[in-house]
Amino acid sequence: MTARVFLHIGLPKTGTTYLQDCLWGNKQELAARGVLLPGRHRRRHLLASLDLRDDPNLAQRPGDVEAPWQELVDEARAWDGDTVISHEFFASAAPEQVQRAVDAFPGAEVHVVVTARAMVGLGVSRWQEWVKNGGKKRIDRYPPRSDYDPTDEWGWGSFDLADVLARWGSVIPHERVHVLPMASSGGADPRDLWLRFLSVLGLDGDGLAAPEQQANRSLGLVEVELLRRVNARLTGFGSAFDRGTWIRGYLGEGDVLPDSREKFRPDDAILEELCRRGERALAMLHDEGFDVVGDLALLEPADLSGLRHPSDVSDSELVDAAAETIANMLRDVRSLTRERNQLLDDLKGRRGGPGSRVSVRRPWTRLLRGWKR
Known part of the structure; x- marks a missing residue:
């Protein structure tokens, strides 16, 4: 039976992907040190977060x-040591x-790990990430809904540190x-x-490698x-796979858009709301006995x-x-078309020469996924 379980629950946009890269890149070494x-x-942790929160989109x-979720639980309960489960959608x-x-x-002794940022910067980053995943509303209308819903990974309940601490800290x-x-x-x-x-x-950290960036x-x-306005004109990109692969993966993070890195702000009303929520979180961390590992001034x-x-x-x-x-x-289209045509020519050559009829699915998804020039 696992001795301790560490649930890393986010918050989103607080280095979670970086930490998950570190964890999965060191999976074998962690196991050798008694941590499962x-x-x-890694996608099983995403799916487990949907499962635990009864998200109907899991299906x-x-x-x-x-x-x-039960799959991870069963494996952990059979492990004689500690266990780490990590995904920001648990928050x-x-x-x-x-x-x-x-x-x-x-x-088992269950622990929660929460990576956190100042609410002002986090709110701006969350809107940007939402746009990269197909969001269409302006920054001053984010989050898209104000009421709490555990299945809403984009709402206040997913990144308001005080709210997350109150819910998880109640158990x-x-x-x-x-x-x-x-x-x-x-x-x-x-x-x-x-x-x-x-x-x-x-x-x-000795012997546990970590990316530099x-x-x-x-x-x-x-x-x-620009991406927000493009999203408003897109049709047929409603699935999580399409949004993640094409809008976020290709446009948002595929080195296709320019790279000005100019920072920006919301309007005064949203800024005031973010500050208020951040101050509540700081007060809870000062007064309610949570274990702060690092400098609270960063928040x-x-x-x-x-x-x-x-x-x-x-x-x-x-x-x-x-x-x-x-x-x-x-x-990109020129380069990928040349690769596609070469693949078609190679297949024709293997299947009977230039006169043969060959049915080949275009390899666009395979070629474009993770494309970097």
Whole structure:
């Protein structure tokens, strides 16, 4: 039976992909040190987060979606050591779902790890990520809904630290809720976050490799506003696979859009709301016995004065960014078409020469997935 279970629940946009890269890249070495990362692959943790939160969209996900949460539980309960489960979509779980997670490990000591950022920067990043996943609304209308729903991975309940602490802390003893603050802007060594994460597990970083850079690309002001307007004109990209592969993977993070990296701000009302929620979280961390691993000052609101709002982007800027994007896409299409034609020629040669009739599915999905020029 596993001795301790560490549930890393996010928050989203707080280095979670980086930490997951570190965990999965060191899966065997962690196991040798007594820490299990269960599941056949990292996607099982995503599916398990949907399963635990009773998300009806689980059934529409491709592949094996049969009881992924129980699959991780069964593997962990058969392990003689500690277990780590990590996905940021766990954050929005309701208290009864948190209790179900704890009850799944009778006799084990359940811990929660929360990576956190200042709410002002996090709110802006969450809107950007939502746009990269097909979101169409302006920054001042995010989140898309105000009411709490445990199946909504984009709402306040998924990234409002105070709300997450209140729900998870209503079930898990506060001394077992470990909060790891991180800087909202670049410049910090991402390995510091990894080492603090390992310290919660009782491990040091010797022999556990970590990437030098954070995993996800951030868009600048003009690029994210351009992508938002493109989303409003897209049809037929409603599935999670399409949004993740084409909108986020290709346009948002595929080096197709320009790379200005200009930071931006929401309007004053949203800024005030983010500050209020951030202050509540800081008060809880000061007063309610949660285990803070790092510098709480990192969660203080950033000064966004002098930054532009997306509504300040001019038509001329959008046209310039669109022209560069189209040029990049045209180069990709030319390159991929040449590869496709070569594949077709090779297949024709193997199947009877130039006169043969060959039915070949176009390899666009395979070629474009993860495409980097």
